[in-house]
Amino acid sequence: MTRMIFVNLPVADLAASMAFYEGLGFSNNPHFTDETAACMVWSEAIHVMLLTHGKWRSFTSRPIPPTTASEVMLALALDDRDAVDAMNAAAAAHGGQGDINPAQDLGFMYSRALADPDGHVWEAFWMDPAAVPAG
Numbered sequence: 001m002t003r004m005i006f007v008n009l010p011v012a013d014l015a016a017s018m019a020f021y022e023g024l025g026f027s028n029n030p031h032f033t034d035e036t037a038a039c040m041v042w043s044e045a046i047h048v049m050l051l052t053h054g055k056w057r058s059f060t061s062r063p064i065p066p067t068t069a070s071e072v073m074l075a076l077a078l079d080d081r082d083a084v085d086a087m088n089a090a091a092a093a094h095g096g097q098g099d100i101n102p103a104q105d106l107g108f109m110y111s112r113a114l115a116d117p118d119g120h121v122w123e124a125f126w127m128d129p130a131a132v133p134a135g
Contacts, residue, residue: 007074008049010056010064011118014038016095017050020116023094024087042076067119075123081110087124088112 011017014035018028021040026048032039036055040048053064065071078084091114092098100121101113108131113123 002045004045004047006047006049008051008056008059009116009118009120010053011050011116012053013117014050014052016117020091020094020096021048021050023090025090046076065119067115069119070121073113073121073123075111075125078124078126081126084110084112084124084126088114091115091122 009017014037018038018040022028026040026042029039029041029047032047032049036052038050040050042048051059056064076087078087088098095117097115099112100115103112104110107128109125109127111123111125113121115121
């Protein structure tokens with residue numbers, strides 16, 4: 001079986017969150033989507049489960065962090081610097097927030113952090129493949 005990751009996120013407005021992630025380039029898997037949850041697919045190995053607060057609470061009694069908190073920063077590797085800029089702009093255009101931290105340009109790596117409508121933090125980044133050490 002292929003190793004996969006399913007990132008589970010509590011969301012206040014499922015429809016708005018689905019629209020946000022579709023705006024970033026995720027697609028919806030309707031087989032795992034209903035009125036309480038939506039499976040948003042980034043790649044064959046990476047899926048984001050958007051869970052209504054009620055659904056989230058059926059899995060854990062731990063509190064849902066406020067939108068101003070950063071419980072984790074999830075990073076997505078993109079093809080180039082322009083794709084990083086485009087994702088950041090798409091976040092702002094689809095109900096999220098772009099550039100929640102200063103952009104980082106290290107020459108061989110470029111990143112910009114954004115937040116979804118519920119404050120979940122994502123970092124879009126590009127790294128020059130030639131800068132990655134061999135082996």
